[in-house]
Amino acid sequence: MDIQLNPIPVTAAVKADPRQAAQALGRLLRQTPEYEAFLKELNVVNNHPAVQKISTQMRSHQNALRWSPKNASEHETALTRLETELETMPVIQDYRLAEEAVCRMFAEVDTIISQAAGVPFATNAKRSGCGCGG
Amino acid sequence: MLTEELQNSARTLGEALRASPSMQTYLQAQANCAADLEAADLENHLLALYQELVGRQQRGEALQRSEIDAYNTLKSQVHHTPLIQERDAALRLVKQTFTDIADDLNFPLGTEFAALVQTGNM
Numbered sequence: 001m002d003i004q005l006n007p008i009p010v011t012a013a014v015k016a017d018p019r020q021a022a023q024a025l026g027r028l029l030r031q032t033p034e035y036e037a038f039l040k041e042l043n044v045v046n047n048h049p050a051v052q053k054i055s056t057q058m059r060s061h062q063n064a065l066r067w068s069p070k071n072a073s074e075h076e077t078a079l080t081r082l083e084t085e086l087e088t089m090p091v092i093q094d095y096r097l098a099e100e101a102v103c104r105m106f107a108e109v110d111t112i113i114s115q116a117a118g119v120p121f122a123t124n125a126k127r128s129g130c131g132c133g134g
Numbered sequence: 135m136l137t138e139e140l141q142n143s144a145r146t147l148g149e150a151l152r153a154s155p156s157m158q159t160y161l162q163a164q165a166n167c168a169a170d171l172e173a174a175d176l177e178n179h180l181l182a183l184y185q186e187l188v189g190r191q192q193r194g195e196a197l198q199r200s201e202i203d204a205y206n207t208l209k210s211q212v213h214h215t216p217l218i219q220e221r222d223a224a225l226r227l228v229k230q231t232f233t234d235i236a237d238d239l240n241f242p243l244g245t246e247f248a249a250l251v252q253t254g255n256m
Contacts, residue, residue, distance in 0.1 A: 116148025
């Protein structure tokens with residue numbers, strides 16, 4: 001981690017409460033057109049019968065691989081086919097575009113937070129080991 | 135392109151994080167580390183050795199046991215340097231602060247901000 005800035009005195013100008021600042025930023029991000037579009041596409045994906053059917057089939061193969069590795073290559077082949085089928089569906093492609101737009105926006109926001117904080121924010125704030133929304 | 139309101143809000147959060155006690159402790163500990171030539175040299179030496187060994191491995195070269203032992207000895211020496219220990223302990227507190235604050239950011243979103251940032255960087 002490359003810290004180039006020196007400690008600064010805490011002045012009144014920077015005494016905003018970080019919890020309130022985080023909540024305010026979260027509310028602003030939630031209201032952006034990019035995030036609204038992302039939630040809309042996520043909702044479409046979550047309620048799409050064909051997506052649900054493929055997701056169920058994928059879970060079945062994943063469970064088979066996890067609990068009984070017999071016929072692993074068959075399950076892996078089926079998983080690859082289903083993943084390809086899923087990713088080529090227009091509804092998923094629309095979702096991916098919305099997700100990319102949000103990720104780009106969040107990355108820009110993270111850069112500003114990190115520059116002002118003096119250390120990378122998202123890298124040090126990550127709680128879970130996986131992404132969301134797909 | 136982010137709106138000015140979003141940019142200001144992000145900057146306000148960053149500045150508030152920087153002013154937090156855990157960040158101030160970390161920045162001071164980091165500055166103490168950087169100012170100590172011995173600690174800085176040790177860390178730089180460790181990083182250079184790590185990069186050299188990884189580079190040789192990636193080129194298909196088998197490393198000698200003695201080289202790996204020398205690396206582990208140096209790594210242990212670095213991690214037992216008091217100023218570096220203080221800085222690393224302070225960084226762990228910063229991570230805890232950031233994770234807690236991120237929960238407040240995540241709540242209105244209903245998702246994990248940091249995970250989406252990482253998804254975008256992959």
